[in-house]
Amino acid sequence: MSTLHVVSPFPRSNHSHARCQASALACAERTCAERGSRLTALRRRVLELVWRSHEPIKAYEILDRLHNKPRRAAPPTVYRALDFLRREGFVHKIESMNAYMGCGAPGHTGAAQFLICRLCGMAAEIADAGVSLRLGKRARELDFTVDAQTTEIHGLCAGCRPARRKRGQT
Amino acid sequence: MSTLHVVSPFPRSNHSHARCQASALACAERTCAERGSRLTALRRRVLELVWRSHEPIKAYEILDRLHNKPRRAAPPTVYRALDFLRREGFVHKIESMNAYMGCGAPGHTGAAQFLICRLCGMAAEIADAGVSLRLGKRARELDFTVDAQTTEIHGLCAGCRPARRKRGQT
DNA sequence: GAATGCAATGTTATAGTATAACATCAAGCA
DNA sequence: TGCTTGATGTTATACTATAACATTGCATTC
Ligand SMILES: [Zn+2]
Ligand SMILES: [Zn+2]
Ligand SMILES: [Zn+2]
Ligand SMILES: [Zn+2]
Numbered sequence: 001m002s003t004l005h006v007v008s009p010f011p012r013s014n015h016s017h018a019r020c021q022a023s024a025l026a027c028a029e030r031t032c033a034e035r036g037s038r039l040t041a042l043r044r045r046v047l048e049l050v051w052r053s054h055e056p057i058k059a060y061e062i063l064d065r066l067h068n069k070p071r072r073a074a075p076p077t078v079y080r081a082l083d084f085l086r087r088e089g090f091v092h093k094i095e096s097m098n099a100y101m102g103c104g105a106p107g108h109t110g111a112a113q114f115l116i117c118r119l120c121g122m123a124a125e126i127a128d129a130g131v132s133l134r135l136g137k138r139a140r141e142l143d144f145t146v147d148a149q150t151t152e153i154h155g156l157c158a159g160c161r162p163a164r165r166k167r168g169q170t
Numbered sequence: 171m172s173t174l175h176v177v178s179p180f181p182r183s184n185h186s187h188a189r190c191q192a193s194a195l196a197c198a199e200r201t202c203a204e205r206g207s208r209l210t211a212l213r214r215r216v217l218e219l220v221w222r223s224h225e226p227i228k229a230y231e232i233l234d235r236l237h238n239k240p241r242r243a244a245p246p247t248v249y250r251a252l253d254f255l256r257r258e259g260f261v262h263k264i265e266s267m268n269a270y271m272g273c274g275a276p277g278h279t280g281a282a283q284f285l286i287c288r289l290c291g292m293a294a295e296i297a298d299a300g301v302s303l304r305l306g307k308r309a310r311e312l313d314f315t316v317d318a319q320t321t322e323i324h325g326l327c328a329g330c331r332p333a334r335r336k337r338g339q340t
Numbered sequence: 341g342a343a344t345g346c347a348a349t350g351t352t353a354t355a356g357t358a359t360a361a362c363a364t365c366a367a368g369c370a
Numbered sequence: 371t372g373c374t375t376g377a378t379g380t381t382a383t384a385c386t387a388t389a390a391c392a393t394t395g396c397a398t399t400c
Binding site for chain 4: 228229230245246249268
Binding site: 128145 | 176179180265266283285287288294296298300301304305308309312313314315316317318319320321322323324325326327328331
């Protein structure tokens with residue numbers, strides 16, 4: 001019926017994360033330039049930290065890694081940058097973890113869903129139109145007007161699941 | 171295709187919440203008796219507070235309403251009771267609000283979804299098998315093993331939406 | 341009944357998450 | 371230049387949750 005769009009996959013072993021991160025930053029630069037919104041040095045730095053890996057990052061971990069010279073930055077610094085990045089669609093909040101992750105396809109239409117591995121801590125983002133359409137339909141049946149959907153799935157990613165015999169393997 | 175099961179609806183104007191609350195408590199009593207788990211006075215009181223309305227409640231609001239004689243109870247008191255009630259399936263946590271609400275059908279199989287009104291603050295719980303099956307299928311395609319699903323939809327309930335002409339109305 | 345074991349609760353302290361409120365700074369513009 | 375506005379700095383505090391250890395109360399066993 002509808003397509004599974006993987007916005008941000010679990011990285012494969014041959015994944016070049018340096019490029020992955022660079023391309024996310026470049027995309028943000030480009031988008032902000034188009035929109036006239038200001039990706040300042042601080043905001044860029046925070047986005048860089050969010051994209052340090054595919055593992056959602058906590059606000060206070062960002063804070064610790066900012067180390068603004070004499071003393072550590074204060075919480076509002078980070079939360080304001082995150083607010084901006086979320087408004088612009090570059091960052092998602094994972095509600096069930098109080099953590100933040102980069103969006104693999106800023107500007108993608110429709111709601112996103114997240115798969116979060118309890119072992120390695122990495123998360124993947126998908127945008128399954130079927131899921132969000134169906135939720136929308138259910139809401140409509142209850143006469144409910146949808147503003148935003150949050151879907152977070154916890155479990156085990158392929159890499160972390162104890163190896164199992166697969167067809168075609170010895 | 172699959173059925174929309176409304177576990178806990180937005181209450182209608184003729185809703186008798188006293189009965190609604192009493193029945194939830196009775197159900198918990200019965201279930202605990204069957205299981206041999208202990209619904210102590212404290213735990214029962216917390217469940218009662220969770221069911222005070224259809225609006226998810228914050229842990230510290232429960233705390234404030236417990237007023238254990240000389241001084242107010244301490245946080246662990248409430249969090250431990252909530253942990254018990256969640257383990258037993260009587261209470262759900264709404265992750266996007268850090269709030270808790272009673273389950274309208276303890277023991278229901280499959281994942282639940284929540285609709286939360288940004289105006290009145292009330293929440294409804296549904297258990298749409300289609301949504302959770304579809305999410306499960308998507309996860310499987312990515313070789314991801316699902317432990318738990320969280321789906322929370324924010325928006326406007328029927329009662330809070332500005333009135334609109336409907337078919338058949340003057 | 342005393343001794344024991346165990347789950348529940350009490351108590352104190354602290355960790356972790358987020359925002360309010362106001363001060364300062366820097367860039368663009370009248 | 372002086373003004374406006376948005377970004378950042380700074381301090382304080384609110385809100386959410388858990389760690390760690392003490393105490394209580396009830397059931398089991400001797
Ligand atoms: Zn990557
Ligand atoms: Zn993993
Ligand atoms: Zn009710
Ligand atoms: Zn409402």
